[in-house]
Amino acid sequence: MNSTTGEPDGTYEVWFDVPSDVGGAHYLWVKDVATGEVDMLATPYVVVPRIKLSEDEGLPDDEITVTGYGFGDEEVMNITFGAAGLGVLISTSPSEVETSDAGYFSATFDIPAATADGPYVVNATEFGDAVWDSNGFTVGAAITLDVDEGPAGTVITITGRGFNASRTDLDEGNVTIAGSPMAIEDDDTFDTSSTGTFSQKVIMPSLAVGDKTISVTDGVKTATADFEVLGVSEIEVDPEYAAPGATISVSGYNFTQIAGSTLSFTIGGSSVSDSITVDADGTFVGDLTMPALALGAEKPIVAVDENGLNATVNILSGVLTVLLSDYEAPVGAEISLTASGLKGTLNYNVTVDDDEQLLYGAVGGVTAISDTFVIPSLTAGVHTLTFEDEGWDISVDIDITVSDVAALTISPSAGAPDNYNVTIYGVNFVEEDGLGLTWTLSNSTDSWDISADILTTGAVATTDGDGVIDAYWNVSAGSVDVLEIGAYLLNVTMDASANHADAPAVWAEIAFNVLAEExxxxxxxxxxxxxxxxxxxxxxxxxxxxxxxxxxxxxxxxxxxxxxxxxxxxxxxxxxxxxxxxxxxxxxxxxxxxxxxxxxxxxxxxxxxxxxxxxxxxxxxxxEAADNSAAVEAAVEAAIEASVLDLVADIEALADEIVDYSSSFDSVADDIAAVADVAADAVAAANAAADAVTSVASVAGDAADAAADAAEAANAAKDAASGLTTLVYGAIGAALVAALAAIVSLMQISRRIAG
Missing domain, CATH: 2.60.40.1930 (Macroglobulin (MG2) domain)
Structure with a gap:
């Protein structure tokens, strides 16, 4: 039948339309969707019989539908029509009217021919029982409306029948609503036809919201119809204050819904020229010039359209000034506000985005005030502050930009396991030292106050003078013994009311995951x-x-x-x-x-x-460490053998080069031959060293002899090759140095093995 939301204390209120059902006592059952609990209300409600007519007025031979609810189950119904207390059975369709198992029926009947104008009663009664209901019906002139609800300015087409024939020059005096004349479109009069019918458009005047009755008369016959007024004519002005000569913007709605309808304005009783007209939807907007009026007083602006619809709004003849110390600042910043031009009575009120109250205080008989407020937790971007002077009952809007929001970061950002220290850092809170913080941890089913567990150097965390929070939390420690693995939300709310009585809370929150540790x-x-x-x-x-x-x-x-x-x-x-x-x-x-x-x-x-x-x-x-001396010795022998073989190859290459040079330098052939002999001796010594690898001591001795021979060979080469070019010297010298280096390396290896 309906649903509603319960209050925190478990109470609720719900409305419902009584369904079609048999008459008598019925019981209501209510189900708590969250818990599944179902309960029956102790007091039943009683369904009583009711009938409705498709029309409540008409002419002879009109077909009328009668519908009944709340009667008995499958009961035969008698339908009567006549003057009060004198009703007679009337033919219906179907001829036998019977209720359904839900106590419902519907039937039609015709108003008897030649029925005189006047009031009558339609009655429906269960056959043989005293269960019945009735409804009034008027025979005579009747009107219908093309719309039966709307705001002031609605254009309504009224259609009438059963009036006197050929009546002329009917005007707004013949059409009234709640006793007030209704303007006729284009100021025309209207006539009835030769059969007593008419159709005319009229305009809903500026009336209060509610049910009204429209009446049409030709001077003899009268008919009525109901109309519900849904909205009144209204105008607005921006700003709500202005000095003489200033331009103000006016707008209105629920005026005549005919495009081009003209308007006239007065401000403080003085006529103001304008060229503003109404749009087809009954709205308008335009500019007016503030006339020369005394300052420091409210003056009425009155708007009237050509069909008499009107509305009034006040404007202050003067200037109300509101200034801020900063027009762009982060959440948590303290802003100074000054205002002048106040009336000096009652209170002032400051809200943001028509929602959160930032300041409220008494004016105290002065026309200027100063105060401070804290930017609450708003989204980044432009927001509207509204300063209201209750004395003048006017408001001033000021834009302020929130540059940064209050925010939290947690390290590690992905989450942490149980009993792990996380670092919490917050910015853009109120820039004051030592303000208290409330920390709440929650998941989809529970929430915990962990304020005592969020610490800074061993003490409960607070803000610093820069609006910064620097704290740590041992996950699951303190107020919450063990947290299950899953997703949580950590919220911190800062209360600045100790220093700013009207300050709303500044808060931030961040998702946090309790993770399994591996x-x-x-x-x-x-x-x-x-x-x-x-x-x-x-x-x-x-x-x-x-x-x-x-x-x-x-x-x-x-x-x-x-x-x-x-x-x-x-x-x-x-x-x-x-x-x-x-x-x-x-x-x-x-x-x-x-x-x-x-x-x-x-x-x-x-x-x-x-x-x-x-x-x-x-x-x-x-x-124990393994004995690998044999492996080491084998490795050394292999290394020596490889080195000696490399040396032999190098010296042979040197000998070949020297022979090549001998063919080019005939003048020193003998000398080069001597050098070649030395090289050959070196080759022989190297070969001897290779053969003696198995005897390390012999290798060492032979290496020493080879070194001596190499020295003598070098001196001989020096004397013999005095005529060689620098290139030959370099080649021979490099070869000898390589030979000596190899011999020295062999000697060092020999000593290590011997040791």
Whole structure:
């Protein structure tokens, strides 16, 4: 039948139309949609019989429909028509009228021919019972309206019949509403036809809202019809104050709904010239000039259209000035307001966007005031402040731009797990130190006041002088023991009323997620040898600041401890990790290495968070270092062999180059041959070194001899090649240096192996 919204205290109010049903007691059932609870009202409502007629006036032979409700179930109905108390049964269609199982019926009948004008009664009665209802009906002149409701200025077409024939010169005096004449369109008169009918347009005058009766008479016969007035004629002026000579804008609505209807205006009784006309919808807008009137007083503006519709509004002859210290500022900023030109009585009121009140105070007999207000939580952009002087009953609108809104940020922004510290930062709150804050955490089903849990350096968080909030919150700590994983909304509301009595709250809110925490911690290997370095794979979805990693030897002695501080955790993708280089002991600068005296056997390790809760634990084996001297010796021998072979190749290449040069420098052929012999000796020495790789001591001795030979060869080459070009010198020198370097390397390797 209907629905409604309950009040916070559980009460409700609901209206409904009584449905068509049999007469008698009925009961109402109400269901709480939120809980599913259903209850029956203790007091029943009673359906009583009613009939309605399609017309309440007409002429003989008119067909009338009668409809009945609230009668008995499947009852035969008797329909009578006649003067009051003298009704007689009348023929109907259908001939036998019977109610439905819901007590409803509908039938038609004709007004009997030759029925005299006058009032009659239509009655419907259940056969054999005393259940009945009646309705009045008038036989005689009748009118119908093309519309039966509308505002002032509505153009109504009235159609009449049953009037005296051929009546002429009927005018607005013959058509009235609530006793007042109705203007006739185009100021014409109207006539009835030879059969007593007419049709004429009239204009609804400026009347109060409500049900009215329209009456038409030809001087002998009269007919009426009901009309509901839905709106009155009104005008508005902007601004609501003006000095003489100033231009003001006037607008109006619910005037004559005929395009081009003219208007006349007076201000303070003085006529004002204008060229404003009404539009087809009954509205108008235009400009007027304020006449020379005394200042400091309200004057009426009266508008009247050509059909007599009128309205009045007051304007202050004077100037009301309102100024702000800032016309653009963020939420939370304090703004100074000054106003002059007030009447000096009653109060002043300041609202924003016709909604939130910012200031309210007594004028106190003065015509100028100053006050301050705080910009409340508004959206960024332009908003309208309205200053109202109750003394003059006028208002002034001022635009103010909100540059930034109050806002919160949380770190980490994606959310945090239970028992994790998050940082909360807020901006654009009231710029005063120490203002209290109310923090509310909510989800789809519950809300919690966690104001005592949002802290700044151990104390409950407040604002600072810049309107900033800098705080932290341990998730689920304090007022809320445990929060389930899911989505929440964190709201902070700041109350500035201590310093600004009328200040609305400044607030901000942000979505927050309680997340499941994950970590993956494991040791790199299951077994380590003495001298090995032990490292771990450590990662978590959130950094476990001040987690402690402990390694214990087989005798249960704590061998090594590392505290993983905030700087040790590095973000890598979706994880926070502790790289190997940051896995250092509390008393060292390097990862843990097993010393030579480390006990062999099963060692254990564990990592705990800052609260002492164990995250992971495990064990590993420590074994003796493997003897790999044979492998090392083999590797050295292979390296020596490779180096010597490379040296042989280099020297052979040098010999070839020297031979090539000998063909170009005939004058030094003998010298080059000597150098070639030296190179050949070097090759032989190198080959001998290669053959003696298996005997490292021999290699070392031969290498020494080769070095001496190389020195002598170098001196000989110097003497013999005095005529060579710089290019030849460089080639020979480079080859000898390479040979010497190789020999020295072999000697060093030999010493290491010998040692």
């Amino acid at each position: 970590w993956d911690i494991s040791i790199k290997k299951d077994s380590y040898a003495v001298g090995d370095t032990i490292t771990y794979n450590i990662r978590a979805t959130f950094p476990k600041e001040d987690a402690e990693l402990t390694i214990t030897d087989p005798d249960s002695y704590t061998y090594w401890v590392a505290t993983l501080g905030a700087d040790d955790w590095v973000e890598v993708g979706d994880w926070e990790t502790v790289p190997v280089g940051y896995q250092v002991g509390d008393n060292s600068a390097a990862p843990f290495t097993l010393s030579e005296d480390a006990p062999l056997g099963t060692w254990t390790w564990a990592i705990e968070d800052a609260s002492g809760d164990e995250l992971e634990a495990g064990s590993f084996e420590v074994v």
